[in-house]
Amino acid sequence: MGISRHATAHWEGDLKTGKGRLSTPDSGLMQDTRYAFSSRFGDEKGTNPEELIAAAHAGCFTMALSAKLAEAGHPPARLDTRADVDLSMEDGPALSRIRLKLDAEVPGIDEARFQEIANDAKENCPVSKALSAVPITLEAKLKR
Known part of the structure; x- marks a missing residue:
């Protein structure tokens, strides 16, 4: 059997005005890190x-x-x-x-x-x- 890792994504709202959070709970690298349309396609703070x-x-x-x-x-x-x-x-x-x-x-x-x-x-x-x-x-x- 191989190794399995996971991350989670949560999103609320539509694509352009909605917001989400990403998390890598096991590593702690990201704990509820924000992501949104504006952090993906614009220059707002957050990840993508x-x-x-x-x-x-x-x-x-x-x-x-x-x-x-x-x-x-x-x-x-x-x-x-x-x-x-x-x-x-x-x-x-x-x-x-x-x-x-x-x-x-x-x-x-x-x-x-x-x-x-x-x-x-x-x-x-x-x-x-x-x-x-x-x-x-x-x-x-x-x-x-």
């Missing part, structure tokens, strides 16, 4: 599904990369990943692109091997696999 997908993808990719680098004999000193998730409004809302941007410090590895391992992590982390219908790019920079 795309931001949460970005956080999940950045975290998953970074952990997968750390494991793959260590397996290759190059445990990383530092990995910093930013994930940008784009929401297109053409033909109805849809995720249109995910961009992973990585800054890494990995002692003793050459650029070609680093890029190979980073791309493997991008293709094979569980969140990348789940989001495979969306184009995912990676810009990986190795600190010298």
